[in-house]
Amino acid sequence: MKNAEKIAVIGLGNIGKAVAENLNKSGRKFIVAGRDTAKVKEVAKAWQNVQVADIATAVKEADIVIPAIYFPLVGEFLKEHAEALKGKAIVDVSNPIAPDENGGFKKVIAAEASAGEINASHLPQGAHLAKALGTLMAGSLSADAFATPHKVLFYATDEVSINPVVEQLIKDTGFEPVRVGGLNQSIRIEVFGELHEAGAVGKTVTLEEARQLVK
Structure with a gap:
């Protein structure tokens, strides 16, 4: 796949707006x-x-x-x-969570399942999915x-030909990319996963820290 020049951010919720601003x-x-x-135009004026x-x-x-x-809408x-979407790279930022009765969040799919793998099952022929950008x-x-030193965004892909495209995208959002493996590792970088900010790691990490975590 060529080094992609055009990026489309669909949706300007919290994550979409942060990605676009970066x-x-x-x-x-x-x-x-x-x-x-009309609302998108208003936000994009900045x-x-x-x-x-x-x-x-x-x-x-x-x-x-x-x-x-939202995760339930990605497959649709x-x-x-x-x-x-055929032949394109799709970056899945979704997390399979919803508010719980205690003011927090709960996972809305099986404990051992990942949004990345589920969404990949809906991919059109020739399209490739990366799990990225939703790991914070x-x-x-x-x-x-754009912190100094740069903080890390983890990503997961099955199709290694899109890795350079995904890594450049992550760099252009102000972070260092670190691949954790294939999409079967998506669960590690989704909410509650060991490498997600809201999981065991509990914070953003530097490149040195990330390399230790993914060993």
Whole structure:
């Protein structure tokens, strides 16, 4: 796969907005889209390197598609845009959680299951999925971007040909990329996973710390 130049961020919730803001800081060109184009245009006024489009156009024009939407909607999104997504890299930021009755969050799939593997099962032919960018809480994704020394964003992929594309994307959001393995390792970098900020690691980590963690 060629080094992708066009990125589409679909959805400007907490994670999507943080990713878009970081891309803007790095000077990387990108497309943003959402269900309410007027609201997307209003938010995007603060960014310089952005193109606002409807969702179908954004998916069609991008090389890297980031559906920054709730986990239950990702599979539907992949099916709806299957034809346009063929041959593209899809970056899955989703976490399979929902509010619980105690004011916290709970996992909404089986304890041993991962959003990355489930969403990969819905991929159109020729598309490749990376689990990335959702491995920190949105606040840290914003606050710790472009830190010195750089903090790490973990990622997981099955298709190694997209690794350079994913790693450059992560660098352009202000972090150092560290691959944890294939998508069968996605659970480690999703919420409650051992390498997620809201899991055992409990914080953002430096490159040196990350290398020790993924040994």
